[in-house]
Amino acid sequence: MQFSVERVPAPEPPSGGLLVRVQACGLCGSDLRTLRSGHRRVTFPWTVGHEVAAEVECVGVGYRGPWKPGDRLAVGPLAYCGACPNCLDGTYELCEAQRELGQAWPGGFAEFLALPEAVVRLGNVQRAPEAIDPALVTLAEPLSSCINGQEKAEIGMGDAVAVLGAGPIGCMHAALARARGAFRVILEDVDPKRLALAEPFGADARVDGSAEDPVAAIRHLTGGRGASVVIAATPSPQAAVQAVEMARRGGRVVLFGGLPQSESRPGIDVNRIHYEGLHLIGVTTFAPRHNRKALELIASGRLPVEKLITHRFPLSRFEEGARLALGGQALKVVFLP
Numbered sequence: 001m002q003f004s005v006e007r008v009p010a011p012e013p014p015s016g017g018l019l020v021r022v023q024a025c026g027l028c029g030s031d032l033r034t035l036r037s038g039h040r041r042v043t044f045p046w047t048v049g050h051e052v053a054a055e056v057e058c059v060g061v062g063y064r065g066p067w068k069p070g071d072r073l074a075v076g077p078l079a080y081c082g083a084c085p086n087c088l089d090g091t092y093e094l095c096e097a098q099r100e101l102g103q104a105w106p107g108g109f110a111e112f113l114a115l116p117e118a119v120v121r122l123g124n125v126q127r128a129p130e131a132i133d134p135a136l137v138t139l140a141e142p143l144s145s146c147i148n149g150q151e152k153a154e155i156g157m158g159d160a161v162a163v164l165g166a167g168p169i170g171c172m173h174a175a176l177a178r179a180r181g182a183f184r185v186i187l188e189d190v191d192p193k194r195l196a197l198a199e200p201f202g203a204d205a206r207v208d209g210s211a212e213d214p215v216a217a218i219r220h221l222t223g224g225r226g227a228s229v230v231i232a233a234t235p236s237p238q239a240a241v242q243a244v245e246m247a248r249r250g251g252r253v254v255l256f257g258g259l260p261q262s263e264s265r266p267g268i269d270v271n272r273i274h275y276e277g278l279h280l281i282g283v284t285t286f287a288p289r290h291n292r293k294a295l296e297l298i299a300s301g302r303l304p305v306e307k308l309i310t311h312r313f314p315l316s317r318f319e320e321g322a323r324l325a326l327g328g329q330a331l332k333v334v335f336l337p
Contacts, residue, residue: 003035005318006045011106013060016117018067018125020075025108026051026138026309027325027333029167029235035322041103049108049335050077050101053128053137057112065120074137075108075115076124076144076291077101092287093148109318111337124291129299135312135334136298139172139305143294144286145256146172150180151290152281153229153252157181162218162227164188164243165234165257166198166206168308168332173231173256175303178202182229186221188214189234197331200307218246225249231256237266244268244278252279308332 013019031048033039042048052075056067067073080087081097092098101107105116119125124144128137146169155161161177163170166189174187187203189195190210198206207217219226226248232239235257243253259266273280298305310331313321321333 003319003322005316008047008110010112011114013058014114014116015060016062016064017060017120018063018115019057019060020054020073020113020115021057022052022054022108022110022113022337023072023134024053024138025049025335025337026135026141027322027335028142029169031102032322032326033235036326039103047106047108047110048102049110051138051141052077052101052108052113053134054108054113060117063117063120067120067125072128072130072134074126074128074140074291074295075101075113075119076126076141076286076288077107077119078285079104079116079118079123082122090287093285093290098285109315109335111315124286124288126291126295129295132299133306135309135336136305137295138334139308139332140291140294140298142169143172143176143297143303143305144290145169145283146176147290147293147297148286149173149231149254149256149281149283150176152283153231153254155180155182155229158183159228160184160186160222160225160248161229161231162186162188162222162243162246163203163231163233164214164239165232165236166191166194167234169256170231170233171198171201171308171331172303172305173233174198174203175201175305177229179297179302184222186218186227188218191328193328194331197310200304202304215242215245222248226251228252229254233257235259237263240266241268244272244280247276247278249276250278252281254281254283256283258284309334312336
């Protein structure tokens with residue numbers, strides 16, 4: 001996939017929505033997959049990016065809402081339909097017709113971003129804390145999904161949590177599990193460089209899956225029982241299989257990394273799930289309540305989120321930053337227009 005930075009006209013303020021000036025936009029793993037191999041919902045040329053901190057430039061005709069020019073915002077990318085059974089039940093993360101900035105509308109790797117009425121009215125637009133660096137505000141979007149996953153897994157005191165994948169999401173899960181009271185947190189990855197970058201995020205042990213059997217290693221580190229919660233935070237079929245293998249009886253397995261369609265049936269041992277009473281939990285996206293909690297956590301300083309951002313680039317150096325991330329040489333890259 002070829003990608004570059006181009007000069008395009010600034011968008012018009014959308015009717016009922018906002019025109020915002022982007023202050024920072026984080027490069028997500030899903031952005032990297034889109035840059036590497038395309039996306040079924042994206043037709044190039046296109047502007048991607050959905051982890052956005054911004055300032056309101058102006059409001060569109062007919063806008064009805066609290067935001068005014070100069071307000072700093074944390075822009076979650078999701079817009080919910082508000083009418084499906086899940087939205088009506090309040091489980092917005094399961095909306096049957098949700099849309100996303102960077103897919104349904106042009107994304108945040110730009111100087112200006114048009115926020116349509118659906119994003120403003122039924123989305124996750126929150127006020128950004130004044131004292132918080134805009135680069136840190138961009139982390140609220142991925143952290144929201146992690147909070148959703150850990151709530152569904154009911155992580156708390158007494159849990160031994162194994163996180164497979166030491167990318168930004170895995171590091172967030174490790175730090176969040178520690179903040180929620182997990183007694184033991186183990187982080188595994190097949191890339192030793194990633195494990196080294198993950199050192200600040202509170203894991204009691206880090207397992208190099210390229211040098212030893214991660215299932216055996218994590219069972220050993222949990223006294224032979226296995227982890228009470230395993231989070232597969234990487235788009236790897238092997239990790240999904242291993243997550244089931246390393247969970248203790250009655251444990252919870254969170255499948256957090258989506259797989260390519262051709263690899264989405266990886267051969268998980270259903271008998272182990274059945275006979276050992278495992279709970280298999282699928283998690284994707286988040287609801288507004290998770291987004292609010294993420295911003296509060298970032299503002300509180302209880303998570304070392306600032307250490308996630310290993311590189312900052314001006315938007316003019318997008319190609320350089322993206323290729324660094326694609327090559328696995330960065331933990332989190334943020335672009336500052």
